[in-house]
Amino acid sequence: MNKRIGIVFSESYIRVVSSDHGVLIDEKSLVLWNEKEEKIVLYGADVLGLRDKLQPKLNIINPLEKGQIENLKVFHSLIHLLFTEIKDELRDAEVIIAKTNENDEVLAQYEDIVGFYQPKSIRFENSAKLVAIGANIDINDEYGQIIFEIQKCCATITIFANGEIISSKYLPYGENLLDEKIKAYFKEKKDIIINSETLEKIKYTIGSVAKLKDELEIVITGIDVATKEKKKILVSDSSIRKLFINLFNYYRSAIIKLLETLPFYISTGITKNGMMVVGTLGKIIGVKFFFEDFFT
Numbered sequence: 001m002n003k004r005i006g007i008v009f010s011e012s013y014i015r016v017v018s019s020d021h022g023v024l025i026d027e028k029s030l031v032l033w034n035e036k037e038e039k040i041v042l043y044g045a046d047v048l049g050l051r052d053k054l055q056p057k058l059n060i061i062n063p064l065e066k067g068q069i070e071n072l073k074v075f076h077s078l079i080h081l082l083f084t085e086i087k088d089e090l091r092d093a094e095v096i097i098a099k100t101n102e103n104d105e106v107l108a109q110y111e112d113i114v115g116f117y118q119p120k121s122i123r124f125e126n127s128a129k130l131v132a133i134g135a136n137i138d139i140n141d142e143y144g145q146i147i148f149e150i151q152k153c154c155a156t157i158t159i160f161a162n163g164e165i166i167s168s169k170y171l172p173y174g175e176n177l178l179d180e181k182i183k184a185y186f187k188e189k190k191d192i193i194i195n196s197e198t199l200e201k202i203k204y205t206i207g208s209v210a211k212l213k214d215e216l217e218i219v220i221t222g223i224d225v226a227t228k229e230k231k232k233i234l235v236s237d238s239s240i241r242k243l244f245i246n247l248f249n250y251y252r253s254a255i256i257k258l259l260e261t262l263p264f265y266i267s268t269g270i271t272k273n274g275m276m277v278v279g280t281l282g283k284i285i286g287v288k289f290f291f292e293d294f295f296t
Contacts, residue, residue: 008097033058128158143269146273150278157258159258
């Protein structure tokens with residue numbers, strides 16, 4: 001059996017999965033870049049929390065923004081740094097790249113950089129299909145399966161039946177909108193500016209209890225808007241939780257509307273089979289629970 005490699009280039013992460021050896025790479029799409037020497041100092045999750053500690057000539061860069069390659073030089077440097085470690089896995093493999101972009105120039109760049117590592121073949125597949133196959137979801141089920149993917153810049157609802165995508169819906173609001181709302185809440189209501197590390201802590205803490213009614217208090221550290229000094233505050237989660245729920249209800253409405261367009265046997269089959277939630281927000285237990293018991 002030929003070895004297959006699945007690759008996802010997204011604004012949130014870069015992931016490579018092998019049919020033989022499972023996950024080979026799973027890194028956040030972040031780079032600490034030295035402008036003077038034009039090289040990567042640090043990459044992935046280790047870059048989070050460094051925004052307030054940067055030295056001159058060092059910049060935090062996400063080379064993939066809004067489905068585009070925003071910085072080709074940095075992107076190439078990051079991919080070669082990562083892929084050099086798995087070059088033997090890539091050689092002579094059937095490579096499937098998630099089609100996270102409809103821009104032919106971007107897809108050509110993906111194909112070019114992966115082709116450097118001499119795979120047997122390269123093809124593009126819908127990203128939801130790759131996720132489904134990787135998660136052992138039976139996309140050949142005649143009664144339908146649904147995957148809901150929350151990305152940084154957007155979200156996508158994809159419905160499979162008999163091995164094909166029979167319906168999908170692109171939603172223009174993703175995790176970035178939630179990030180902006182949370183930052184704005186603390187700046188406008190609490191007079192502090194929070195960094196990326198604190199933002200992630202808030203999302204994982206509040207997101208984990210999104211469906212619960214119990215009140216939760218958390219300590220947040222930020223920079224005071226007036227004094228520019230570090231400040232700690234104790235906040236209740238109720239107001240922040242509303243930001244999650246507002247976005248999730250928007251998603252819920254879109255999912256219901258899409259299901260209403262399907263044949264009855266498909267919509268009822270999907271209700272029985274349940275829904276898989278993927279993406280960075282989908283990793284948060286409370287978020288998964290919110291959507292995965294959507295039909296109960």
